[in-house]
Amino acid sequence: MHEHQISPAEWEIMRVIWTTHPITSKEINAILKEKKEWKLATTKTLIGRLVKKGMLSTEKKGRKYEYRPLVSEKESIDESIDDLLDQMCDTKVGRSIETILEKSVISKSDLERLATLIEKKKAVAPEIVKCTCTPGQCSCVH
Amino acid sequence: MHEHQISPAEWEIMRVIWTTHPITSKEINAILKEKKEWKLATTKTLIGRLVKKGMLSTEKKGRKYEYRPLVSEKESIDESIDDLLDQMCDTKVGRSIETILEKSVISKSDLERLATLIEKKKAVAPEIVKCTCTPGQCSCVH
DNA sequence: TTTTTATGACTACGGTTGTAAACTATAAAA
DNA sequence: TTTTATAGTTTACAACCGTAGTCATAAAAA
Numbered sequence: 072m073h074e075h076q077i078s079p080a081e082w083e084i085m086r087v088i089w090t091t092h093p094i095t096s097k098e099i100n101a102i103l104k105e106k107k108e109w110k111l112a113t114t115k116t117l118i119g120r121l122v123k124k125g126m127l128s129t130e131k132k133g134r135k136y137e138y139r140p141l142v143s144e145k146e147s148i149d150e151s152i153d154d155l156l157d158q159m160c161d162t163k164v165g166r167s168i169e170t171i172l173e174k175s176v177i178s179k180s181d182l183e184r185l186a187t188l189i190e191k192k193k194a195v196a197p198e199i200v201k202c203t204c205t206p207g208q209c210s211c212v213h
Numbered sequence: 214m215h216e217h218q219i220s221p222a223e224w225e226i227m228r229v230i231w232t233t234h235p236i237t238s239k240e241i242n243a244i245l246k247e248k249k250e251w252k253l254a255t256t257k258t259l260i261g262r263l264v265k266k267g268m269l270s271t272e273k274k275g276r277k278y279e280y281r282p283l284v285s286e287k288e289s290i291d292e293s294i295d296d297l298l299d300q301m302c303d304t305k306v307g308r309s310i311e312t313i314l315e316k317s318v319i320s321k322s323d324l325e326r327l328a329t330l331i332e333k334k335k336a337v338a339p340e341i342v343k344c345t346c347t348p349g350q351c352s353c354v355h
Numbered sequence: 356t357t358t359t360t361a362t363g364a365c366t367a368c369g370g371t372t373g374t375a376a377a378c379t380a381t382a383a384a385a
Numbered sequence: 386t387t388t389t390a391t392a393g394t395t396t397a398c399a400a401c402c403g404t405a406g407t408c409a410t411a412a413a414a415a
Contacts, residue, residue, distance in 0.1 A: 078402060082300050086350040096362070102349035112405045115363065120402090134412045135362065148301055149312055155297050156317065158224050159290055164313070165323025170291055171298065171310055172330055179338045181307025186331050188314055189324050196321045207244035208228040220372055238392070254375045257393065262372090276382040277392060 075142055075150055077126065083107060084117045085126065089144040093130070093137035160209035162200045217284055217292060219268065225249060226259045227268065231286040235272070235279035302351035304342045 077085060083106070087099050100114040118138065121127045128139045156164060177185070202211035219227060225248070229241050242256040260280065263269045269280045298306060319327070344353035 076401090079300070080403060083350070086300075086346075090349055090352055102347070106347040106350075109403095110405055111362095112407090113403075116403085116405075119364070129363095134360095148305070148309060151297055151300070152309060152313055153316075155293055156313065158221065158228075158293070161318065162320075163290070164317045165319040165327065167290060167294060168310060168313055168317075168319070169323075169327060169330060171294055171306070172327070172334065174295075175298065175306045175310075176303065176342050177307040177310070177334060177338060178304070178342045179335060179340055181311075181342075182331050182335050182338050185307065185311060185314070186328060186335075188311060189328050189331070192314065192319060193321060193324050193328075196319060196324050198321055200318050200320045200323075204228075205244070205248040207232055208225070208248075210232055218371090222373060251373095252375055254377090255373075258373085258375075261394075271393095273392095276390090 075124070075126070075147065077121075077124075077147060080107075081117050081121055081126075084114065084121060085140065085144070085147065088127065088138055088140050092139045093132075095135045095137060097135070099138075160202050160204050160211065162202050162209070162211060165200070217266070217268070217289065219263075219266075219289060223259050223263055223268075226256065226263060227282065227286070227289065230269065230280055230282050234281045235274075237277045237279060239277070241280075302344050302346050302353065304344050304351070304353060307342070 083103060084099060087102050088094055091098070091102075096115050096118055097111070099118065100109065100111050103109060103114065118127065122129055122138075126141055128141050130137045130139070159167065202209055202213070204211065206213045225245060226241060229244050230236055233240070233244075238257055238260055239253070241260065242251065242253050245251060245256065260269065264271055264280075268283055270283050272279045272281070301309065344351055344355070346353065348355045
């Protein structure tokens with residue numbers, strides 16, 4: 072599991088800060104009002120935990136603090152993706168991508184980039200993906 | 214968040230049971246010996262929790278119990294994927310798929326199926342994906 | 356300067372998770 | 386039938402999580 076572990080509730084906070092920074096706790100709470108019925112205290116607790124985890128930097132500005140992200144959104148998303156892929160057999164990844172594709176709306180340009188990438192990968196793709204699971208954790212023949 | 218919440222440690226157990234069932238706690242533990250240094254008691258605790266969560270069925274067979282999965286692996290993986298996608302802006306999904314593709318080995322046949330699916334999606338794909346985020350949680354212009 | 360107020364820090368509390376020892380019931384072996 | 390090994394259950398406990406009240410302090414207002 073990754074070190075930079077962000078819980079779902081913390082993730083809500085991070086998304087706000089990734090979008091706008093520097094930002095104060097009050098502003099964060101105001102933005103999240105629409106989505107979560109959190110008391111200001113809750114927002115503060117989550118911010119505090121994120122600071123302790125090294126996800127946010129603080130800078131005192133007069134009476135309030137300004138928060139900034141110390142890890143990028145892309146970085147964090149990629150780690151989530153890694154965690155997801157780690158829990159399934161390598162041979163199932165292709166099928167899973169298909170599932171995602173099916174249930175998502177993807178822009179024309181993204182689809183084009185994906186098509187290009189797939190074309191490129193076809194050249195070196197194996198007939199069968201090698202499974203690296205612990206024997207007994209997938210149905211591949213070892 | 215989904216009801217069928219499976220923790221990482223529980224996931225290890227489920228993968229064994231999805232692969233082989235019915236199966237006993239001892240057999241599960243033996244299989245996981247290679248990967249996790251769990252005491253038999255740990256395996257039993259996790260099995261117990263999975264039963265309580267309604268993930269496994271039990272059937273007494275002589276002195277031991279046999280476990281069977283009550284949810285399929287695909288179902289569970291799909292829920293994990295949903296949870297992952299739910300925490301990012303819809304406009305970022307394409308890019309994330311690209312990331313997954315880049316870092317994974319995909320078989321020729323899977324790539325082909327993906328290519329076909331992408332071709333099909335291109336026909337109805339929008340120029341720009343509509344963002345449904347809470348304002349302030351992504352950089353899209355609302 | 357004193358009072359008000361807003362802000363982060365501390366504390367709390369029930370739930371979940373990872374990890375496991377101790378307990379109990381019971382089938383199988385002696 | 387008595388013993389024993391084994392299977393599940395109960396209890397444990399620290400860390401993490403969601404949610405939030407309270408407190409101390411410092412800035413702003415009076």
